[in-house]
Amino acid sequence: MTSVASANLQQNYLKWNTQYDWPEDGDEWKGQAQTCGIPYDVWKASLVTTLILPNVGPNRNVLEIGCGHGRWSSYLIENSAFCTLVDISPNCLDHCRIRYNASRKVEYFLTTGAYLPHYCDADIDFVWSYDSFVHMAPEVIDQYLFEIARVLRPTGAAIIHHANITDLSSHDQNKSLGWRSAVNNSLVHALVDRTGMRVERQFVYWDEVNKIGVPNHADSITVIRQPTPLPERKVRLG
16 A cells, blocks of 8 residues: 555554543544534434444344444344455454443444455355445545455345545645545446446435435545346456
């Protein structure tokens, strides 16, 4: 990886492993609900009902990138056959080990960069990531997308919450509200295309009628689908 990507990984490691206090285990991030003008519990229930539950099930293996303190992990673990939690922070994974120590259908993977477990080849039905890709440099996202393509089964899906910056050329992540990276819908779409997967949908509001979604910081969500049969394994060119 380039020095920019390595620096971004190091920043994410330091911020979420040592500098941030996690006062409500991630539920302190109520900004999206506030921007939508609704109570946080209503916003969160809408997200779970619309985005998570339709993609999990008793016969599905799921994987979460950037689990943090388990803000969404409970819904994934409780409603799937098996769940793999991935994070760059050992402290976050330790917290989740304690939080979910009663469950036998969850495992924990410490990534040192944008890598997913080597033993998950074509074994995952659903990849979920919220509030993590928004902080990742484009090259880090690129690597993760190739890894997602490797682990997803045919017809498997990934839902990724990411930044959608208007002017990438002048954007400075360290000066931006929400510490958003220089990423937008078009860039994410192009990076997905490189992997052989396809973008199924990109949106701000998963509930257009009630305007419930991720308008805060001008964020976006991309739904990705693995084709069937699996595409020929593509090599990341850098």
